[in-house]
Amino acid sequence: MLSIDKIKNGLVIDHIKAGQGIRIFNWLGLGKAPYNVAFVVNATSEHLGRKDIIKIDNEISIDFAVLGLIDPNITVNVIENEKITEKIRLRLPERVEGVLKCRNPRCVTSTETYVPQVFHLVNENAGLYRCEYCDETRNAEDFR
Amino acid sequence: MLKGRHLVEPRDFSVAEIEELFKLAERIAAEPGKWKEACRGNVLATLFFEPSTRTRLSFEAAMLRLGGACLGFAEPGSSSASKGESLADTVRTVACYADAIAMRNPKEGAALLATRFSEVPVINAGDGGHHHPTQTLTDLMTIRALKGGYSGLTVGFCGDLKFGRTVHSLAKGLSRYSGNKIVFVSPEELRIPEYITRDALKKEGIEYREEERLEHVIGELDVLYMTRVQKERFFNEEDYVRLKDSYILDAEKMKLAKKDMIVLHPLPRVNEISMEVDSDPRAAYFKQAKYGMYVRMALLASILGVA
Numbered sequence: 001m002l003s004i005d006k007i008k009n010g011l012v013i014d015h016i017k018a019g020q021g022i023r024i025f026n027w028l029g030l031g032k033a034p035y036n037v038a039f040v041v042n043a044t045s046e047h048l049g050r051k052d053i054i055k056i057d058n059e060i061s062i063d064f065a066v067l068g069l070i071d072p073n074i075t076v077n078v079i080e081n082e083k084i085t086e087k088i089r090l091r092l093p094e095r096v097e098g099v100l101k102c103r104n105p106r107c108v109t110s111t112e113t114y115v116p117q118v119f120h121l122v123n124e125n126a127g128l129y130r131c132e133y134c135d136e137t138r139n140a141e142d143f144r
Numbered sequence: 145m146l147k148g149r150h151l152v153e154p155r156d157f158s159v160a161e162i163e164e165l166f167k168l169a170e171r172i173a174a175e176p177g178k179w180k181e182a183c184r185g186n187v188l189a190t191l192f193f194e195p196s197t198r199t200r201l202s203f204e205a206a207m208l209r210l211g212g213a214c215l216g217f218a219e220p221g222s223s224s225a226s227k228g229e230s231l232a233d234t235v236r237t238v239a240c241y242a243d244a245i246a247m248r249n250p251k252e253g254a255a256l257l258a259t260r261f262s263e264v265p266v267i268n269a270g271d272g273g274h275h276h277p278t279q280t281l282t283d284l285m286t287i288r289a290l291k292g293g294y295s296g297l298t299v300g301f302c303g304d305l306k307f308g309r310t311v312h313s314l315a316k317g318l319s320r321y322s323g324n325k326i327v328f329v330s331p332e333e334l335r336i337p338e339y340i341t342r343d344a345l346k347k348e349g350i351e352y353r354e355e356e357r358l359e360h361v362i363g364e365l366d367v368l369y370m371t372r373v374q375k376e377r378f379f380n381e382e383d384y385v386r387l388k389d390s391y392i393l394d395a396e397k398m399k400l401a402k403k404d405m406i407v408l409h410p411l412p413r414v415n416e417i418s419m420e421v422d423s424d425p426r427a428a429y430f431k432q433a434k435y436g437m438y439v440r441m442a443l444l445a446s447i448l449g450v451a
Contacts, residue, residue: 106272108251112231115257133253134274 004038007057012077012084013067014053018042020071021052027070028062030054048073065093069100069140072127092140094121100129100138107134147449150259150266153275154317166285168451169435169442176209179441182450183212189242190216191234192269193225193249198411199269199278202433203246206440210450215242232261239264243448265447273309278443279410280313282436287367289435290406290428296323302358303329303371303391303416305336310410311371312340319348326352327361331387334373357390362401368393370409370429372416394418398426408432 016024021041030037036057045051067074068090078086096119102109109117109131119129119138127140146161157165172179188207192200195218204214216238217223225234231249235258238245247258248269255268255275270276287294299318301311305328315336318324326345328336335354345352355361362368373391393407398421409417409429421427445451 104252106250106252108231108249108253108257108271111251112254112257114230114232115260131253133256134272135252 004040004055005036006082007036007038007055007079008082010035010056010058010079011060011062012053012055012079014051014075014077015045015048016052016054016074017048017071018050018052021054024052024067024070025054027066028054028056028060030056033058064088064090065096066099068093069096072140092121092124092127095119096121096129100140100142102131102134102136103138104131104134104136107131107136109133146443146446148265149447150255150262151277151443151447152255152259152266152268154277154280154313156277159320162281162284165281165439165442165446166288168446169285169438170289172441172445173435173438179210179445181211182445183207183210183448186210186212186243186448186450187241188212188214188216188444189238189245190214190218190269191223191238191245191247191249192216192218193220193223193247193254194270195219196248196270198433199248199276200246202437203267203269203278203440203444206437206444209437210441210445212243212444212448216246231257235261235266238262244444267443267447270309273307276309276313278436278440279310280317281439281443282432283310283314283369283408283410284317285439286408286428286432286435287406290431291366294318294324295321297366298325298327298364299367299369300327300329300358300361300365301336301369301371302393303373304334305330305371306334308371308410311336311369314369315340316344319344319350324350326350327365328352328354329356329358329361329391330354331356331373331383331391333383356387358393359390359397359400362397362405365401365405368401368405368407370407370413370416372414392416392418393421395420395424398424401426 025039038055040053042050043053072090072092074090076088077084098116100119118132122128122130128137130137190200190203207214239262244265246267246269250272252272252274254271258266305311405426406428
């Protein structure tokens with residue numbers, strides 16, 4: 001049995017789809033973190049079969065909209081004094097700015113690249129997002 | 145109140161606001177002389193990054209008939225866009241010279257982007273294959289004027305329903321009014337996209353069906369909206385030869401239509417309506433162009449706050 005020390009104050013990013021953890025680990029730049037980080041891959045999970053977990057022993061700020069886009073099934077536990085004080089269940093964000101890129105070559109954002117690309121959720125079940133400018137849809141899966 | 149508002153897509157205005165706009169357009173059409181000084185001292189910039197004779201002239205005629213002035217360009221080659229200027233900078237600069245901007249741009253979403261950088265109202269005069277709201281207002285205004293309203297009508301769309309943005313916008317526009325039925329007549333290759341039928345019509349509970357031959361359905365229509373079918377849109381020559389005549393409106397097909405049906409077309413037409421139909425009193429496409437100018441006059445007067 002793998003044993004990892006409890007964290008004092010920080011975050012536990014749990015229920016990450018197995019294999020996706022490395023993306024989140026890299027996105028958060030945890031490879032160069034000056035504090036303790038535990039990255040567990042392929043942990044046993046009742047719900048998912050296998051999952052990845054990231055434990056961060058530091059209070060860091062995370063853009064939950066982007067995290068939700070990467071994997072909407074993630075749970076984030078906020079730890080204070082070794083106790084869970086808050087459980088944040090992620091979902092697909094209603095609005096995403098500067099993360100997804102429109103693939104429609106006729107979209108104005110393909111030439112006017114200085115404007116932030118904004119997408120709005122149109123179908124949560126299908127994970128569909130609509131480009132604010134040209135209405136072309138993209139699947140959140142494309143981001144993963 | 146439409147003063148200072150942008151118009152990017154038809155749904156930017158409520159049904160009640162559109163109704164007010166049409167009433168104003170009717171007042172202007174009835175007594176145009178009363179409005180010839182309404183916009184004196186105002187300047188409309190017509191920024192056409194894509195050639196369009198009809199829409200640009202309609203906007204300029206509307207502004208001139210209101211006593212205002214126009215400036216702008218008719219093709220990107222004569223604008224600073226050809227030097228690599230961003231759309232944002234062009235719009236910001238022009239907004240210093242003009243009181244309103246009418247813009248056509250081949251890029252989808254260009255008008256929305258322009259609104260983010262303009263201190264004066266922006267009217268979308270067409271953004272690629274996306275929106276063309278003043279054409280939709282023109283079409284609705286024509287139907288309202290000639291049919292007494294836009295509810296409880298059977299409207300047929302015929303031709304290229306896949307790529308025709310005017311068809312998409314008008315179908316969506318009609319879905320805001322109750323009791324309309326829509327019949328889409330097109331070859332298989334040019335069927336109306338699902339996002340119109342599934343997302344707009346089904347959601348609003350609008351009854352519609354799809355057919356392949358105009359002569360089979362023309363007798364039940366109150367309004368026939370024609371568009372051009374281009375040969376190059378067909379996948380094979382055989383289908384084109386089999387179906388091409390079905391999408392050409394001629395005197396023979398008009399015999400099958402109701403006595404009070406009206407024929408609309410966003411123009412320019414090529415050969416999809418035979419010239420012999422022009423003299424039929426049901427041919428309303430040139431009246432439609434006139435209504436287009438009046439509705440643009442009403443729009444300019446409203447957003448400039450002089451109505």
